[in-house]
Amino acid sequence: MSLLKTIRYTHPDLGTPQLGLLDGDRVYSLTEQVPTWTCPVLMWRALQALDIRPSAVVQRLQKGTPLSFAELASQRLLLPPVATPEVWASGVTYERSREARNAETQIKDSVYDRVYTAARPELFFKATYERLVAPLQPISLRSDSNWMVPEPELAIVVSANGDLIGYTVGDDVSSRDIEGENPLYLPQAKVFSGSCSLGPALLWSDGEEKPETWTIELTIYREDAVAFSGQVPFSQFRRSFSELTSYLLRDNTIADGTVLMTGTGIVPPDEFTLLPGDVVEIAIEPIGVLKNAVISPLLGKVLATR
Incomplete structure (x- = not known):
């Protein structure tokens, strides 16, 4: 097939x-x-x-x-593979993500521990279509952050009723130091110019695909050398698509084509931060490879106004 x-x-x-x-x-x-x-x-x-x-x-x-x-x-x-009106995102859906969030806050029994095991998942707004970065276009850094990372994710496209339309690759560019300073700063750590990219393709759902067999791979290049690489099998994903979409739809109206990013299981080491000139590649077979270069915050603001 x-x-x-x-x-x-x-x-x-x-x-x-x-x-x-x-x-x-x-x-x-x-x-x-x-x-x-x-x-x-x-x-x-x-x-x-x-x-x-x-x-x-x-x-x-x-x-x-x-x-x-x-x-x-x-x-x-x-x-972007879908002209989505909104992009939402999920957090702490992998054990590695919980570990990284705890390392940021340095608090035992933190909110991240609790949400990892809770019935209610963490969901937050990420972007509108106008804020999306297309494949091969530059993602940006925040001017007030010194610790930034890409978050490679499997993103799902859903209907207004929560039907699964298909899958794409997502990059939830995030500021670890801003969120780590206080979890209430999450919107500022997540939503800024050039902070979200999707693509390159949409793999349509047909009931025959098997995401549990897929692997997410992240490679970050710096001056033509690999600065970081990692991978995680999607089998380590703790939640389910139906679980996440059901909470997204609770008392919340969405449109057909809404994108929901499902969280990351790959986090670079604490000493790593993105720099202008880096190139981020996120691969999920059989969807494809999402590739974006990284630019400075100033350039990101200029591009966002065009």
Whole structure:
């Protein structure tokens, strides 16, 4: 069975957002076939209405002359894989995350210990679509932080009713010193210009994928050398998708295409912090590799105003 995988990109000639079916390096424009399909959410609604499984349409949608994914990437034409209105995030869903949060606060029996074992998960707002960083575009640092890390995560895309639409790769760029100073500073540690990236593709949910067999890999390059690398099997994920989405939907209205990041299990050592010029790569097979360079806070503010 061929799972459906899509990307969003800017048309190299028209300059308009496009939805494309990704098959290896080949990208078939779905927008040319159905002009309203510029975001996977509209396509998902159509397939739902027709009761068609995503995998059933893969070969039927391979029409027209394909573009090259590598060329779209080299021209920096990739967009976030879903035009999501909101990105939410989860915390302390892996043992390694609990250890790291405790190290930041240096408090025994901290709030992180309690939430790790509690029925209610930690959920927080992360970004709007306008705040998202596209694949191969730069993520930014905070000007008032001296300890910053990427947080590689499996992100899920859900409907207004909590249905699982698909999966993508996420980077929840975070300030460890600001959150460690006081957990009430979490919004400032998490929400700032250039702090969230998603991509490069959306792997559609079809009931046949097995995330528990996937591995999340993080590699950080500095001056062409590996400054840090790590990986974690998703089998170490403590919660479930249904559990997280059910709490997200409690007394909270969301839209189709909302993204929920599921937490990180990879945390660099305490002496490590991101620096301008670093390159962050997060890989989840079979979704793809999300790659972003790191820029200074000043440049991040300039780009955010454009």
